[in-house]
Amino acid sequence: MGGSNENFPGVMRPSTIRGGLKPGGGNFTAGVGNNRRALSTINRNIIGAPPHPCAVHKRGVLTEKVTAQLAVREHHPSLESLSCVRPNYMSQQFDINERMRGILIDWLIEVHYKFELMDETLYLTINLIDRFLAVQSVIRKKLQLVGVTAMLLACKYEEVSVPVVDDLILISDKAYCRKEVLDMEKLMINTLQFNLSLPTPYVFMRRFLKAAQSDKRLELLSFFIIELCLVEYEMLRFPPSLLAAAAIFTAHCTLSGSKQWSKTCERHANYSENQLMECAKLMVSLHQKAGTGKLTSVYKKYNTSKYGYAARTEPAVFLIDEGC
CATH class of the missing domain: 1.10.472.10 (Cyclin-like)
Known part of the structure; x- marks a missing residue:
C-alpha cells in the first residue's frame, strides 16, 4: 500500500471546513498540556461546520478486499490475540502518554462523525494507532500525524470512497505537509507488516x-x-x-x-x-x-x-x- 498514488490533488479539490478541524501542530501540543484548550477549538469548528461526506475518489475492484474480510470474519476468534496490544505499552513511550492518546482519539471520533465515514473505519483507525504506538516511539508533535495517517489507511481498507490527503491535511490545520503524511503512511504500513485484516x-x-x-x-x-x-x-x-x-x-x-x-x-x-x-x-x-x-x-x-x-x-x- 506504501505511498498513496490514489490520493492526488487532481482527483477532486479538498473540501473546505470553516476554520479547519484543528488541534493543529503547536496548538495540539500545547492543548495536550492544558488538556481541553485544543479540543474546545475543535468543537467550535466542528459544530459550526456543515456535514462533510468525504467521498472523493472511487476505488477500483474490491473483490480481494471483500474476500479478505470474509476470511477474517470466519476465523476472527483465532486472530483476536494478534489484534490486541499490551495494556501498558504507553510506559515505553518517552514523549506521549495515555492522556494525549485520549485527546487524539476524542478528536478522531469527531472527525469521523463529520466526514460520515463507515463505523468500521473508526474501529480500525484506533486499532492501527494502538498497534503502531505499541512498537514505535513517537514524539508528541507527530501524534496527530499518526492519527490522521491511521484514518487514511483505515479508509483505504474499509471505504469505497477514500479521502484525499489534502483533506486530511486541512483537518489538521495544515500542521503537516503532504510528504509527511505519505512518509508516515509508509512507516506505519511497514511497521504493521501490511496487516490490516485483524478483528476489531x-x-x-x-x-x-x-x-x-x-x-x-x-x-x-x-x-x-x-x-x-x-x-x-x-x-x-x-x-x-x-x-x-x-x-x-x-x-x-x-x-x-x-x-x-x-x-x-x-x-x-x-x-x-x-x-x-x-x-x-x-x-x-x-x-x-x-x-x-x-x-x-x-x-x-x-x-x-x-x-x-x-x-x-x-x-x-x-x-x-x-x-x-
Missing part, C-alpha cells in the same frame, strides 16, 4: 448483536457504551470480543433495569455473566461521566436524533452497587 470490537459487536436479536435501541446504546471505551486507555486490557460482549450486556441491563444475559448470548459470545461483570462495571462508570468529562465527543455524537439520543439513557448504576 466492531466485528464482534455485529455478530453478538445479531445473536441477541437486538432492536435499534439496544444497538445504539451498545455502540455508545463501547465507543466510550475506545477513548479510554485502561480498556485496552480487555480483548475486543469481551469488550463487545460486555457492552451489549451493559446495554441490556441498562434498558431492562436488571441483569440480562441470555444463554444464546452466552453461547455465541463465549462469555458468562460473571466473566463480563468487571468490564461492565467500568463501562457503567464511563457512562456516568460521559457528559461531564473533558473528552465528550462520544456523548455529543450519541446525544443526537440520528443516534436515538442514546447518551441520555440513565446508566445501570445497580451493576456497580455493592453485592452486584
